[in-house]
Amino acid sequence: MQEWVAGAASLVEWLIAWLQVFWPAIVATAGVVAAVWVTLHVAQHKRDARAAAAWTGLVWLVPLVGALLYLLLGVNRIQRRARQLTGGGAIDAALSAGRDQGTPLQSDRLRVLARLVGRLTGLPLTGGNRVTLLEAGPALAAMIQAVDQARDSVLLATYIFGNDAAGKPLAEALERAVARGVTVRVLVDGVGALYSLPPITLRLRRRGVRVERFLHSIAPWRMPYLNLRNHRKLMVVDRCIGFTGGMNIRAGYLREPAHMQDLHARVEGPAVVHLLRSFVADWAFTCGETLDDNYLGALEAGDTLARGINAGPDADFDKRRLTLLAAIGAAEHEVRIVTPYFVPDQTLLASLQLALLKGVRVNIVVPQKNNLRLVQWASLHALRWLVREGAELHFSAPPFDHTKLMTVDGHWVLLGSGNWDARSLRLNFEFDMECYDDPLAEQANDLIDRRLRGARRVGEAEFRAMGRWRHARNALAHLFEPYL
Template sequence: MEIIRIVFWLFIFINSGLALFTVFRERERDIAAIWAWLLVITMLPGFGFIIYLFLGRKISKENIFDIRSQKRIGMNQLVEAQKQLIETENLDLPETKHLDTTLELVSLFLESNESILTKGNKVDIIIDGKEKFDKLIKDINKAKHHIHVTYYIFKADGIGTRLLNALEESAENGVEVKVLYDPIGARVVGAHFFDHLKSLGGQAEPFFGSRLHILNFRLNYRNHRKIVVIDGKIGYTGGFNVGDDYLGLYEKMGYWRDTHLRIKGNGVLPLQTRFLMDWNASVKNQTVRYKESYFPVSSFVGTTDLQIVSSGPDNEVHAIKKGFLKMISMAKHSVYIQTPYFIPDEALMETLKIASLSGIDVKLMIPNKPDHPFIYRATLSYAEEMVNNGVEVYIYDAGFIHAKTIVIDGEILSVGTANFDIRSFKLNFEVNTFMYDRILAKQQVEIFKKDIEVSYLLTEDIIKNYSKWELFKQQFSRLFSPIL
């Protein structure tokens, strides 16, 4: 017994020493994340350290270099031109009640993310999975030159096979098909899922990192983007991944309520750039160069002015989060947010509280069920804090809401892949579309109000009636929020 006791305490001592050395050696890590990882490693001796090796280590300098070194293909001249227009105050801004603050938001994205403002786009908001995939596949079938696809989750089920068959048919007809998938999100498709597409001349590659994800010590950094570009003229981006659950066919989750965009116009070109940059950072031996056919400039086809903004662990600017902060601080009347995961950092929490306490109508909508138990419990904890600060929190009760949207004053709207959580702001590669269009923004307000009809209000009485066990689970999960 004495030997066992000595071995046990020696193991604890070594585990603690390794925890301190490993976590603190990465000096740029957020303090809250450091304490969360120390908690994991000390509470789960040995096993916690293994979890940290796979999920906790920062992205490698080699990967950061590969991503940062990719030039903004096809967009450099436009970026520089818009910077000059802003400097001379000659940029033709969208019509909004915010005036100078609109310029500030446009400038924020241009300076921090080189996100140009494209004008006169036609944008359709899609909130149903069947409609989204029907439109997408119809557009794919009409492709003449190229189809570029990025999805975080790509499943080999009914809709996954249907989409793949459409891509294969296009490849067989001589259309250039490139698919970039996340090796963790698409882990269930199998090693040979894309073989037939490749035999037809198409390409399918994992975003940086081997498909052998058990050997990949950077599991925590996922490409959460969803982008489809067809002939450089039509783009899709938003919350939907590829799988039958996104059609509401999984009984456990019920109806899947998500929000996606179909874009026509020059707003597609920054999506094209984002795809090509990600492709070149991941596929070393098949680098793509600029082609005029990738960037067909079009005339105005609609009324929406927009900016495509991306963020990821390769950049400490966190442009999407800063955009959310700026939007909330700009609001004069209302802020409506939908997100499946609500784990904001201190800056966002305080900005939302200030808005609410200042008389701004702040509404938040979250799901009524978890797809990730720890994340959901932490979400409830933060949502309850919002209720205590005057925010109206609605629990969507007609299935599972996966939409990631924010709209202020019925004027400015963001739809994208980024949740209101620390993971989306700091760990995942994300892309959001920020739109300056009163008609579209008011449409999103109406969508939100319609969703309220199938939701219930989280009240102080409901919170008071939570069991002690439920409250414990929420607070315990919240301890790990910086790394969830």
């Protein structure tokens, strides 16, 4: 035994001595091999030439560390998971049902846009809808009331469900619904659930509410970094009434004074089926349970033409970005954008510049003080060029405005969970709704006007007055645009 131990010790000493002599060559060889592998992988799998060039430069300039970062952040696991997320042939068929049907527009305006988005999404433009815009506080109250009136089912998906003054009343309503025999299913994003500790999911489970966490695992090697988040905000009650928009369930909206503003919408009519089937697909992917996705609501609830737009990596890849490009291209008079995070890619920036050259008025409203400082700096770099081209930029005063809203020519409205950044355009799962309706667009523009009354106009002179170090800071932050 002693001889075996002595032999093992000698072998270890020899290995250490050998490594001390040859470790530079080993590390250099490993670095070159890793860099070559990453370069080949990037060349074959990256569609964005800028991202490909950035990753290639990183792995050669920072050997091994760059390869490790690429393995953790750059390898596209998204496509495999997104294919699973479609939920199988039955749900895919349901989501594309009626692609050649739909209500034709009564106006020639934006007819091409409606046809394009229909082909892009494979979903019909449904008529007979009523869409009611709600600020965050009234929206939460309306959702709680709808849950208390539920008789069949409540399906809720959200990114953040706070265990706070906003989340607890809704949780209590869900618990009361379960006690009445209502089928309740709650889907919270795996990362978003961690915004409150202890998470609301523990309370819901203890009270008998079925709740799941989207793409969550306590094993670090199974938890998908910070991408592939389910950023959708959906609630469908009794398979006939829907709620969607940008509002998370957080107490910041309810405090006095409020810390945040936001926008949600109550939806009645056939478009609710798009919300319903989006939830059913996400739920089936998360836990394997197939829910009833048959719509039970009215066919004629209002006069709004509406369509849901699912966006996400792979299965619904680029649908949101292409919709935005098409809407900007279709504009003849005015584009109005309200968003908390404005870091568009080069194609979206170019489309807005073309709209300005065409004589379209472009109005952009972003928060004066963002809750994500790096995003704000990158946003200022992009906005600088748009303001120079003639865009009207406004900084909305506190509280922080989380609203996501867009209107075109006083007729078309886009609302939902998506932001104007790479995360929403390429990495997260989002749900937006496009609506064709003059009265609804007027209501949306009135809401934007209210934001503008408390906002500050920012012109080119203010950008010129910024110190050089601020411009440099903003430009450096904008280098991270593909990952913000």
